[in-house]
Amino acid sequence: MNLQQSTTTITVRTDHSYQVRVGHGLAEEVPPLLAGSQRVAIVHQQSCRDLVSALELRLVADGLDVLRIPVPDAEAAKTTQVLAYCWTSLGKAGFTRSDTVIGVGGGAATDLAGFVAATWLRGVRLITIPTTLLGMVDAAVGGKTGINTAEGKNLVGAFYEPAGVFCDLDALQTLVPEELTPGLAEVIKCGFIADPAILDLVGDDPGAAQDPGSDLIAELVRRSVQVKADVVAADLREATSVGDRVGRELLNYGHTLGHAIERREHYRWRHGNAVSVGMCFAAELARRAGRLADEVAARHAELLSAVGLPTAYDPQAFDELVEAMALDKKTRGSTLRFVILTDLARATILVGPEPELLRRSYAAISEPEPS
Numbered sequence: 001m002n003l004q005q006s007t008t009t010i011t012v013r014t015d016h017s018y019q020v021r022v023g024h025g026l027a028e029e030v031p032p033l034l035a036g037s038q039r040v041a042i043v044h045q046q047s048c049r050d051l052v053s054a055l056e057l058r059l060v061a062d063g064l065d066v067l068r069i070p071v072p073d074a075e076a077a078k079t080t081q082v083l084a085y086c087w088t089s090l091g092k093a094g095f096t097r098s099d100t101v102i103g104v105g106g107g108a109a110t111d112l113a114g115f116v117a118a119t120w121l122r123g124v125r126l127i128t129i130p131t132t133l134l135g136m137v138d139a140a141v142g143g144k145t146g147i148n149t150a151e152g153k154n155l156v157g158a159f160y161e162p163a164g165v166f167c168d169l170d171a172l173q174t175l176v177p178e179e180l181t182p183g184l185a186e187v188i189k190c191g192f193i194a195d196p197a198i199l200d201l202v203g204d205d206p207g208a209a210q211d212p213g214s215d216l217i218a219e220l221v222r223r224s225v226q227v228k229a230d231v232v233a234a235d236l237r238e239a240t241s242v243g244d245r246v247g248r249e250l251l252n253y254g255h256t257l258g259h260a261i262e263r264r265e266h267y268r269w270r271h272g273n274a275v276s277v278g279m280c281f282a283a284e285l286a287r288r289a290g291r292l293a294d295e296v297a298a299r300h301a302e303l304l305s306a307v308g309l310p311t312a313y314d315p316q317a318f319d320e321l322v323e324a325m326a327l328d329k330k331t332r333g334s335t336l337r338f339v340i341l342t343d344l345a346r347a348t349i350l351v352g353p354e355p356e357l358l359r360r361s362y363a364a365i366s367e368p369e370p371s
């Protein structure tokens with residue numbers, strides 16, 4: 001396979017089409033998107049201080065007023081308190097409708113920044129600069145923004161599209177391995193749901209997939225963003241996801257159980273790790289429902305564990321997880337709905353599976369039968 005080195009553009013084709021740039025050192029490309037803004041608020045995680053300082057210098061040189069809004073790391077950023085702090089900061093700075101919010105950081109920071117931009121004055125311009133693998137391949141693209149509540153994950157939010165997304169692959173160099181690997185769960189998700197070449201690329205060289213400087217990582221980012229762009233362009237607001245029809249809900253593969261695990265763990269589990277277990281569960285569910293071949297189901301745990309992702313969770317947790325899944329956004333009334341595969345790159349929704357099928361599938365991944 002020919003792995004590209006240069007900056008790539010992937011266009012997300014919606015009513016407000018925008019570009020996702022994937023490359024190195026993209027700060028120079030931000031100012032042209034700020035036309036008409038006098039003030040720019042950078043909502044960022046502390047870990048991105050250096051990148052933010054460089055960006056700030058560049059924007060100040062252009063005569064912009066730059067307001068930094070540092071937010072806590074990880075899920076601690078996605079709270080009503082931090083949201084209110086951001087609103088207060090914008091209010092004190094006199095932030096108007098022609099100004100711009102830039103979200104810099106992992107998925108937690110860009111989810112929060114996106115919701116701040118969506119809600120301040122009912123909507124100001126948003127730019128996202130993801131700095132984790134997960135942020136680049138998923139969170140910063142596609143316009144889902146939001147925060148968590150005590151009842152569950154991402155329960156409050158808005159669909160609100162960015163004006164541009166800049167994936168500077170250099171940012172990946174400072175990620176500790178435990179923060180890089182969760183992004184591979186969403187990459188592998190894209191492989192199973194839409195682009196099986198991703199599965200071969202990861203399976204052929206799991207070491208390179210975990211190396212932030214590898215050409216392979218760059219290729220995986222480009223391919224995953226393309227998958228997301230295609231799905232989002234077809235169904236931005238998850239509006240076609242009715243009954244067993246899969247629209248944007250496709251991107252939720254593995255998330256029904258995944259989000260329940262995150263909640264049960266009080267968000268100490270990383271999102272990608274929880275989704276990894278959730279995909280193993282969804283694959284086993286599909287297999288036991290007679291919808292998915294054994295070898296495709298087995299390939300989930302094989303690939304995910306090859307890059308160091310978890311494939312099982314607490315065997316005792318089933319009842320609590322089912323309770324948490326009741327508030328999943330795919331649930332209708334009291335009917336749970338799971339995205340399942342029927343083959344590679346072929347999906348449907350399993351509507352209202354029998355509790356016993358859920359229990360047995362969960363038990364099977366929690367305590368695999370001895371070989």
Ligand SMILES: NC(=O)c1ccc[n+]([C@@H]2O[C@H](COP(=O)([O-])OP(=O)(O)OC[C@H]3O[C@@H](n4cnc5c(N)ncnc54)[C@H](O)[C@@H]3O)[C@@H](O)[C@H]2O)c1
Nearest residue numbers: 045047073074106107108131132134138139144171174175
């Ligand atoms: N909106 C969406 O479509 C979407 C999609 C997928 C995930 N998400 C959300 O994304 C979040 C998970 O994102 P994540 O995995 O990026 O985690 P994260 O945002 O919690 O970041 C992980 C950690 O990495 C640190 N970090 C960020 N960039 C760094 C860098 N360049 N170098 C060193 N450290 C850095 C952060 O400070 C944080 O401690 C979850 O809240 C999930 O729900 C949203």
Ligand SMILES: O=C(O)C(=O)C[C@@H](O)[C@H](O)[C@H](O)COP(=O)(O)O
Nearest residue numbers: 138142144153154248251252255329
């Ligand atoms: O973009 C989407 O659509 C997704 O479902 C992508 C997921 O990876 C992401 O975690 C998303 O935030 C989950 O959405 P939710 O609607 O279940 O909160």
Ligand SMILES: [Zn+2]
Nearest residue numbers: 138186255275
């Ligand atoms: Zn996700």
